[in-house]
Amino acid sequence: MMSGANVMVIAEKELLESMRSRWLVTFTIIFGLLALLISFFGLSGMGVGGYQGFNRVTASLLNLVLYLLPLIALVIGSSTIAGEKEVGSLHVLLTQPVSKSEVIIGKFLGLALALTASILAGFGSAGVVIAWKTGTINIVDYLVFVILSIVLTLVFLSMSLLISVVTTRRSQAVALAIFVWFFTILVYDFLAIGIASLQQVTVVVPLLLTLLLLNPADMVRVLVILQLGGEETFGPTLAALTRMMGSGSGEVLLGVVLFLWLFGPLGLSVWIFSRKQDY
C-alpha cells in the first residue's frame, strides 16, 4: 500500500522546501551561534584546571536545547501541511498517485532530516570549540546529549504534524503550536513542581514518574542530567525513582514511552489525515 519510493520523493521535496523557507537556515544559524557562544564564554570563565562535571556549560546547553529545539520543530512542522492546505498546493499534490499516509510520512522524514542536520551542525561546531578550548567534556556524555536532543526534536516534530493535520490555516497551526510549546515547556513544569511539593514521598514518587512520562521534554531533561551528573544529582529523596530509571526495566519503560511519543502522534495524524477532506 505504501511505496517507499513515493515517501522518499516527498521527503526530498520537503527537505528542499524547508531549506528554501529560510526558517530552517535562520534556526540553524541561531542555534549554532548560541551553542558556540555558550561553549566559548562558558568555558573561558573556568579556573578549575579544566575539570568539568555537570556544570554551567552543559546546563546552559541543556536549557538551550529544551527551549529552542521543541519550538522550532513545532513551528516548522505545524506549518507544513496547514500551510499547503491554505495555499492549495496540497490539493495538487494529492491529485498525484500518492497516498495520504505517504505524504505524512514523507514530510516527517524530510523535516526530520533537515532538523537533524541543523542540530548536528550546531553541536558539531560547539564540540569543536570545546575540544579546542579544553576538551574536558566526557565524550560519551556529549554524544548521548546530542542523540537525546535529536530524539526530543523528533518527538515534537511528530506532535507538530498532528497539529498541522487538525488545523486548516497556517496562522492557526502556528498559534496552536506555540501554545503547545508554552504548555509543555513551562506551564506543565510549574504544575508539576506544585505537585512535587506535596510532602508524602510515597505518593509523590509514582506521581512524579507519571508526570515525567507524560511530558517528553521532562523525560529528556531528566535523562540528560542522569547521564551527565549521575543519580546523586537528584538527591536521596528521589533515589527510588532515579535508580528505577537507571535499571534495566526502567530503561525499557522509558524507551517504550519515548517510542510511543515519537510515533504515536505521527500515526494519529496519518489516521486523521486519511479520513479528513478539508483541503
Next chain:
Amino acid sequence: MGKQRKRFQANYPGLILGVLFWALVWTKPIQAQTIEVSPNGAITSINEAIAKAEPGDEITVQPGVYKGQVLIDKSVKLIGLNYPKIEGGNIGDAITIKADSVTVQGFEVRGSGRRLEHSDAGIKIYSKKNIIKDNHILDNLFGLYLNKASQNILEGNLIQGLPVQKKLEKSQADDNQYAGLHPAFEGDGGDGIHLFAASENMVINNTIKDTRDGIYFNYASDNQLIGNRISNVRYGIHYMYSDSNTFQENTLLNNVAGAALMFSKDITFTENIFAHSRGHRSYGLLFATCDDSLAEGNIFIDNTRGAFFDVSLRNEFRNNLVASNDVGIDLISSSTDNLFVGNNLIDNLQQVAMIAGQVGDGNAFAKDGQGNYWNDYRGFDLDRNGIGDIPYLSGDPFTYLMKKAPAVRLFLNSPAATALEFSERMFPIINVPKVKDSYPYVEPINLQLPNLAEFSVPASSNKVLGGYSMAMLLVAGLIFYRVRKQRGV
C-alpha cells in the same frame, strides 16, 4: 697574609677528615653489628635474630617468606631487602613492636588475625620513636595500629585492606527514601592506620586503599599528616576526640567522606584535595561537632557535598576552591559562628545549602571588607576595586522549594526553575532565606592550591571529541550539500 689564609682554608677539610677517621677507629669496638637473616643461611628466623641482637644492631633480611608472628622487644633496625614477606598466620598481630626506637623498613607484611575486638594488625606499636618506612602492608585487618605510641614516623608505606570493594555502593545498599545525614556503612574491616591515644606522630606519604577508614584518630592529638593518598575507603581521615592535629597536602579520592572531623577541635588542614566523593550520603569534608578548626587552600571537587557542617562552631574556611560539587557548602543551622572567606565557589549546582532553611547564628561570608568569589554573582563593580558593589545573595525560590520538598529536585534545570529564578530577581517579593556576602569578588581569587594535573583529561580525548564533532558537521554538510545539488538540477 691573604695567601696564608687561603692555604689554611684548603687544609681545613683534610683536618676534619682526619679527626673523623680517628673517631671511627676509636669507636669501632662499640659499633653496632649487622645480623643477616635468610631462608637458607645461618639464621633463618627473624625472632631468632632479634634474640641474638643487642640494642642498636641492624638485622638485614634477605628475600623470602618468613612465617609466624614477629615480636620486636629491642631497639633494632629491621631492614628488608627486596620486600621479604612476613606472614602472621592469621592470628593476632603480624609484627608487634614493644621497644622504643625500632626501625622496620622494606617488608611485605601480611596475614594478621581477623578479630576486630583485639584490633589485630599488620604492625602494632606500643612504644615511642619508631620508624616504619616503605613497607607493603597487605590483607591485614588493621594496617598499622598505634596503641598509646608517640613520636613515631610512618612514612611511604602502602596499605591495602581486605578486598572489600565498592564501599560507596555498600554504604547505600540499605538506603531507604528517608536517608539520614551520615553514612550508615560501618564496615567489617579495620582501618589503614589507627591511632589510639597516640600523639606527636608523623604520618607521611603513605598510600592507603580499600580499608574501612583510611587513617583513624581516636583520642590522638598533636599528630601531623602530610602527603598521604587515600582512596576507596569509608572516611579517608577520621578524627574522633582528637584535638590539635595538622593535616596537609593529602589527596582523598572516591571515599564516602574525604575527611570526617568529629568531636574534635583545633584541627588545621591545608592544601588537601577532596574529590569524587559521590553518593547520596557522601561528603568531601564532614564537620560533625568539630570546633575551632581551620581549612585553608584546599580543593573540593566533584563531591555530592563539598563541605558539610553539623553542630560545628567557630571554624574558619578560607581560600579554598569549591568547584563542580552538587552542593558546595552544606551548612546546617546548628553550626554557628563559622567564617567563610576568600573562597572560590565555582560551578556548584547549589553553592550553599541550608537544610533547615536558615543561615545559623553568626555564620559569616565576609570579613573586613572581603568576601568570596561566587561564579553566579550578577552584580557590578563600578568603583573597580575588585569587590562587587551589591551583596551576593545565594539561593532563589527554586532552591528554597528544594529544601522544603526534596522531590522538587526532579525539576532541576527545567525552564520552569529558571523562570522562578528569573522572576525572583526581577520582583523580589518572595522572602527566601539567603546567605549574604556583602563583599563578593567579581573575579576568581588567585589562590595557592595543590596541583590539579591528575584531574585534567588526557589530550587524546581532545582529538576524539574534535573528531566526533567534525563527523557531525560532515553529516550535516552532506545533507545540506545534497539539497543544494538537487536545487541546481
